[in-house]
Amino acid sequence: MTRRSADAKDEGMAMTTEPGKGGGLTARMRRLAAPRRRGKVARRTGATIRMLAALVLAGGLYVAVAPATQAADAATLSRSAEDGKALFDQNCITCHGRNAQGVDGKGPSLIGVGSASVEFQVTSGRMPAARQEAQIPRKRTFWDGEELQQNAESLGQYIQELGGGPQLPANVDPSQADIAKGGELFRVNCASCHAFSAGGGALSSGKYAPTLEPATDRQIYAAMLTGPQNMPVFGDNQLSPQEKLDIIAYVQGMKSDQDPGGWGLGRFGPVTEGLAIFLVGIVALVFATLWIAGKS
Amino acid sequence: MKRRKVDLKALPGATANAVDERFKVARPLRGILNKVFPDHWSFLLGEIALFSFIVLLLTGTFMALFFDPSMTEVKYDGSYTPLRGQEMSHAYASSLDLSFDVRGGLVVRQMHHWAALLFVAAIIVHMFRIFFTGAYRKPRETNWIIGLLLFWLAFLEGFAGYSLPDDALSGTGLRIATGIMLSIPVIGTWVTSSLFGGEFPGHVILDRLYIVHVFLIPLVLLALITIHITLVFIQKHTQWPGPGRTNSNVVGERFFPRYVMKQAGFFMLVFAVIAAMGGLFQINPIWLFGPYRAAVVSAGSQPDWYVMFLDGSTRLMPAWELTFSIAGHQYMIPGIFWPTVVLPGILTVLPMAWPFIEARKNKDKSIHNLAQRPRDVPQRTALGAMAVSFYIVLLISGGNDIIADKFHISLNAMTWAGRIGLLVIPPLAYYITHRIALGLQQHDREVLAHGVETGIIKRLPNGAFVEIHQPLAPVDDHGHPEELPYVNWTVPKKMNRLGALGPAIRGFFKPIEVPVKPQLPPAPEKEREKTSV
Numbered sequence: 001m002t003r004r005s006a007d008a009k010d011e012g013m014a015m016t017t018e019p020g021k022g023g024g025l026t027a028r029m030r031r032l033a034a035p036r037r038r039g040k041v042a043r044r045t046g047a048t049i050r051m052l053a054a055l056v057l058a059g060g061l062y063v064a065v066a067p068a069t070q071a072a073d074a075a076t077l078s079r080s081a082e083d084g085k086a087l088f089d090q091n092c093i094t095c096h097g098r099n100a101q102g103v104d105g106k107g108p109s110l111i112g113v114g115s116a117s118v119e120f121q122v123t124s125g126r127m128p129a130a131r132q133e134a135q136i137p138r139k140r141t142f143w144d145g146e147e148l149q150q151n152a153e154s155l156g157q158y159i160q161e162l163g164g165g166p167q168l169p170a171n172v173d174p175s176q177a178d179i180a181k182g183g184e185l186f187r188v189n190c191a192s193c194h195a196f197s198a199g200g201g202a203l204s205s206g207k208y209a210p211t212l213e214p215a216t217d218r219q220i221y222a223a224m225l226t227g228p229q230n231m232p233v234f235g236d237n238q239l240s241p242q243e244k245l246d247i248i249a250y251v252q253g254m255k256s257d258q259d260p261g262g263w264g265l266g267r268f269g270p271v272t273e274g275l276a277i278f279l280v281g282i283v284a285l286v287f288a289t290l291w292i293a294g295k296s
Numbered sequence: 297m298k299r300r301k302v303d304l305k306a307l308p309g310a311t312a313n314a315v316d317e318r319f320k321v322a323r324p325l326r327g328i329l330n331k332v333f334p335d336h337w338s339f340l341l342g343e344i345a346l347f348s349f350i351v352l353l354l355t356g357t358f359m360a361l362f363f364d365p366s367m368t369e370v371k372y373d374g375s376y377t378p379l380r381g382q383e384m385s386h387a388y389a390s391s392l393d394l395s396f397d398v399r400g401g402l403v404v405r406q407m408h409h410w411a412a413l414l415f416v417a418a419i420i421v422h423m424f425r426i427f428f429t430g431a432y433r434k435p436r437e438t439n440w441i442i443g444l445l446l447f448w449l450a451f452l453e454g455f456a457g458y459s460l461p462d463d464a465l466s467g468t469g470l471r472i473a474t475g476i477m478l479s480i481p482v483i484g485t486w487v488t489s490s491l492f493g494g495e496f497p498g499h500v501i502l503d504r505l506y507i508v509h510v511f512l513i514p515l516v517l518l519a520l521i522t523i524h525i526t527l528v529f530i531q532k533h534t535q536w537p538g539p540g541r542t543n544s545n546v547v548g549e550r551f552f553p554r555y556v557m558k559q560a561g562f563f564m565l566v567f568a569v570i571a572a573m574g575g576l577f578q579i580n581p582i583w584l585f586g587p588y589r590a591a592v593v594s595a596g597s598q599p600d601w602y603v604m605f606l607d608g609s610t611r612l613m614p615a616w617e618l619t620f621s622i623a624g625h626q627y628m629i630p631g632i633f634w635p636t637v638v639l640p641g642i643l644t645v646l647p648m649a650w651p652f653i654e655a656r657k658n659k660d661k662s663i664h665n666l667a668q669r670p671r672d673v674p675q676r677t678a679l680g681a682m683a684v685s686f687y688i689v690l691l692i693s694g695g696n697d698i699i700a701d702k703f704h705i706s707l708n709a710m711t712w713a714g715r716i717g718l719l720v721i722p723p724l725a726y727y728i729t730h731r732i733a734l735g736l737q738q739h740d741r742e743v744l745a746h747g748v749e750t751g752i753i754k755r756l757p758n759g760a761f762v763e764i765h766q767p768l769a770p771v772d773d774h775g776h777p778e779e780l781p782y783v784n785w786t787v788p789k790k791m792n793r794l795g796a797l798g799p800a801i802r803g804f805f806k807p808i809e810v811p812v813k814p815q816l817p818p819a820p821e822k823e824r825e826k827t828s829v
Binding site for chain 1: 335336337338339340341344377378379380381382395396402406409410413414417418421464465558561562565566569570573575576577578579580581584585586589591592593594595596597598599600601602604695697698699700701702704705706707708709
């Protein structure tokens with residue numbers, strides 16, 4: 001049972017006690033108005049019936065008022081989510097706890113993170129994490145190929161059905177997007193951490209913005225939507241779905257864009273350029289001086 | 297018609313005579329062409345800077361034909377798709393056009409940038425050579441100061457060039473420069489607003505930087521380089537001490553023809569290295585940076601390497617603000633003032649004064665034309681190592697975010713390592729260098745006293761082993777070598793330096809002649825005749 005549905009149940013209980021008390025009050029008023037006429041058994045039976053009626057009323061009210069889907073989900077998981085739950089209980093439960101409620105000092109609660117987050121973390125190999133550190137790095141995925149896609153989907157479905165949250169659109173297709181617009185948005189929103197070349201950059205205390213080199217279209221979309229680890233969330237109010245596709249088109253375009261100037265030196269900017277001028281330029285020319293001065 | 301006879305052999309002489317009769321150049325030219333230059337690889341480092349400056353002038357002139365520093369906003373419609381339709385300054389658009397739409401534009405732009413990096417790198421390496429050999433001593437103090445000025449001018453010139461394309465990186469650099477200027481007490485705001493014509497970025501800064509970059513600084517650079525080289529001609533080049541070399545002569549090759557030919561060849565090599573780097577390695581990909589917007593600051597924004605040490609000093613400086621009030625007015629000196637204004641100030645004045653400080657300390661008023669080996673002046677060498685290590689800590693700290701990210705080190709740890717390293721490493725470098733210099737001296741003296749180790753071990757009758765030494769000096773009656781005086785020059789330390797193992801093998805990368813195989817000497821002629829008879 002999820003936390004949310006448990007809360008809802010508590011509310012329901014509160015509602016049941018309310019009318020019950022009300023019933024007691026009327027009875028007391030009646031008692032004050034007239035001397036007692038009924039027997040103990042009759043009174044007890046009446047109270048029980050009133051109590052049952054109140055319970056039925058409260059339960060009915062709850063079923064009518066509470067979101068129908070959640071109430072249904074809490075009771076039953078879809079088949080895919082059942083698979084996801086099985087995977088979760090086997091691989092994720094150590095850190096994220098029973099029912100994805102989180103474990104203090106180990107892993108956060110996954111209630112409400114949505115299937116987009118699960119897809120990002122699992123398909124990029126970040127989850128399951130190898131160890132606790134400043135930031136969970138991208139690594140080889142736990143499953144491969146078709147199995148990875150299926151398991152990520154099932155896990156995502158499970159987390160989604162547990163607590164909702166952001167979901168990826170079925171089809172992330174940046175082929176029709178505006179690259180120039182995406183570049184502008186990338187430079188304003190993303191470059192300050194991922195750097196102009198999307199090669200990544202350092203944050204404080206061992207944290208970092210990773211390189212986008214291995215990221216797929218869906219992963220970039222999911223990252224913007226869910227804001228994994230130290231990344232802020234770029235919800236659809238900040239960047240519309242179309243703008244997200246523009247950014248993805250620009251990032252992916254940069255990868256296929258072969259450096260027109262030659263070897264890109266990792267596109268790290270002046271640091272590697274400075275290294276190159278000493279390691280290549282100065283070293284080559286010092287050898288030249290040795291050669292020329294040796295010819296006397 | 298009578299055919300005129302041309303005497304080819306007399307032609308050069310006749311031409312030279314004709315020129316001399318008109319311009320009277322024989323006398324000054326003879327002095328210059330006959331000038332003798334000592335030959336050593338370390339004397340050619342300054343030439344790398346000179347030749348890359350020539351490449352800079354050539355490539356820069358080409359680019360000036362296509363570049364327009366105007367800051368008017370235009371819509372880009374060139375051939376680089378990911379920027380098409382973007383609003384940008386005309387300066388940036390014309391830099392993109394230069395890179396993508398002018399034939400050969402990109403390779404020339406890249407050559408220009410690599411040549412700029414090489415120019416300053418060669419200046420630094422050349423400066424190290426001058427410092428560690430004491431070549432700045434009297435009478436060459438002026439040329440040392442001119443050299444330092446050349447470095448700082450190259451620094452400014454490079455920064456102006458870096459700022460011109462108006463991409464996001466150069467705009468960020470200019471923004472930081474504005475911050476540095478603003479931090480100067482009292483005059484900071486005035487300096488900034490007069491330079492930028494108001495608030496940053498304004499509309500005039502690129503036009504101003506352009507004329508500074510293509511005319512003013514190159515002119516001053518050219519003038520100072522001319523004086524720098526003329527002074528070398530007048531004061532003569534220093535030389536290493538050695539057989540036949542004294543404080544009052546120069547042993548080497550004449551300027552013409554050998555030295556000129558070598559230098560021409562070296563220019564080709566420098567040009568080739570720059571051209572190869574320009575063609576093979578991508579530098580400053582402005583199309584990835586995008587047009588400058590105040591809101592765009594990328595991670596990993598660095599200046600070119602020669603400005604990076606100031607970036608490093610800024611990163612290491614704690615955020616200390618100094619607030620005080622004078623006559624009821626509140627003043628604040630931000631932390632950035634110390635690492636970016638005061639530090640470069642010290643780094644300019646202190647090296648300029650150094651030749652005079654050292655001469656005063658040593659009470660040395662004599663003229664020095666012989667270079668000193670670093671080991672022979674351990675204190676200076678150690679001080680130099682101290683300065684170099686200080687500089688390198690700052691340089692590395694200037695790129696500490698890239699290093700932190702790529703080597704998975706915490707950025708905070710890098711910053712603290714830089715802070716502590718800046719205080720701890722230079723004294724360590726002083727101590728270690730001092731000990732190494734003394735140790736090398738000691739070994740030289742040892743060889744002078746006892747001779748070269750031969751590698752031949754002898755066992756004495758009492759069972760002890762001794763190595764036989766080849767004395768460098770004649771031996772006395774007891775077979776003990778006379779002790780040779782220390783002459784501040786290379787001491788042979790291997791037997792083949794003394795010719796024991798046959799002639800040294802010629803060839804730089806691989807032997808160009810096969811060494812003679814050791815064989816038994818042929819029997820004397822007479823003996824052979826006897827046996828044959």
